Amino acid sequence: MATREELRGHWNEIRGRIEERWGELTSDDLDEVEGKTDQLVGKIQQKTGETRQTIETELDSIVRNLSQSASSFSEEFGDNIHEAVNKTKQQFSHASDVAKEQYGRVQESVQDGYRQAEQTVQKNPVESVAVAFGTGLIAGVIVSLVWRR
Numbered sequence: 001m002a003t004r005e006e007l008r009g010h011w012n013e014i015r016g017r018i019e020e021r022w023g024e025l026t027s028d029d030l031d032e033v034e035g036k037t038d039q040l041v042g043k044i045q046q047k048t049g050e051t052r053q054t055i056e057t058e059l060d061s062i063v064r065n066l067s068q069s070a071s072s073f074s075e076e077f078g079d080n081i082h083e084a085v086n087k088t089k090q091q092f093s094h095a096s097d098v099a100k101e102q103y104g105r106v107q108e109s110v111q112d113g114y115r116q117a118e119q120t121v122q123k124n125p126v127e128s129v130a131v132a133f134g135t136g137l138i139a140g141v142i143v144s145l146v147w148r149r
Helices: 004-009 011-021 027-032 037-048 052-123 125-148
Strands: none
Touching (some): 011 052
């Protein structure tokens, strides 16, 4: 027989199933016996004339079906969470691969720029020194003007 705790734990769902199964019961009848197994069985017997054993068997079946439904829902929910976690991992993995690829491209660009600058200095060493000296001179003047203020 369904226990008082089982009835109380799932009362709203059980109540709906009881109303479907035993339409003779009113909402007031169910409000009176809310979660009280013996009183519920007695009320159903009184309204329907069915045997106590038949009613208890039917209530056990209702509780068992609800428990199975909750269990399958829980399993399905867990599967959905697992699937979402796996998709998220795949997305992060893809994002990481894209970031590594972009880093490689930037690194190549910087290395190409360095090689070009090195080749320019090797081809035109005097001009390169003059440009570096001029750049340093201008930077020094700007810094000294800023410090004076």
